[in-house]
Amino acid sequence: MAGETYRLDGLAVPDQLRRLHGLLATAAAEHPQVDPGALMALETAALEVANNVVEHARPLGQVRWRFEVRVEEDRVVAELSDSGEAGDTPWLPPAGRAAASGSTASGTLVVGGPADDLEETGRGLPLAAALLDDLAYRREPGRNVWTMRKALGGR
């Protein structure tokens, strides 16, 4: 079943987050050979990115998204695209910093995040970046696209 793409289309609203979880649970169940820890990390990251779209995509409540995830031989790749307006450039850590820090393996370093430990917001995208090998954003005509990659095995 390697290479199969799981896809979800819907509105970028909080109620839909559970469907995204359901899709990832299905993908995990149909790939029992894949490291559950890697899939757990990808799901956690994907939901942080989705939260970010739900909160910031405009016009609020009317933005549609598509989520796709594909299990490949040596990695899991996910993409979340939405029909929202191009907002301010979303905050994103410099490319490669999350992977270079070794945070996915050792979990000791947080990339970015709030300066104040007791801050209640601002951890979502830094957490997503720390969980993945690659997190990237690009603006295409009419849509925002986030791509997420997580290596399987050997890491």
Add this chain to the structure above:
Amino acid sequence: MNEYETQVHGGVTVVRAPDRLDMVAAPKLKQLVDRTVQEGDGRVVVDLGGTSFVDSSGLGALIGGLKTARQAGGDLRIAAAGEQVTMVLRLTNLDRILKPHPGVEDAARGW
């Protein structure tokens, strides 16, 4: 025990967090912790034994609850965190201020 159900262990109120402590559930948990702090002496244990998933909104609710409890002269402790919750706490460095206790009994002891 149902989601969000609370019970008292020797003066400490235990709040049971839901299976998925996400953007949808986080505000409810925060409200419940706030109410628990108002009604009790500010000592709260959040039981994460039934929580398979937490996101940054859920972490925000725990931090918010911790602040509320401390302002009332109490504290908030977490117990029985599973694999995903432990991973997220570690990656955000929040395990330094929300130290995971193995179980509710451990968390409620020695206060």
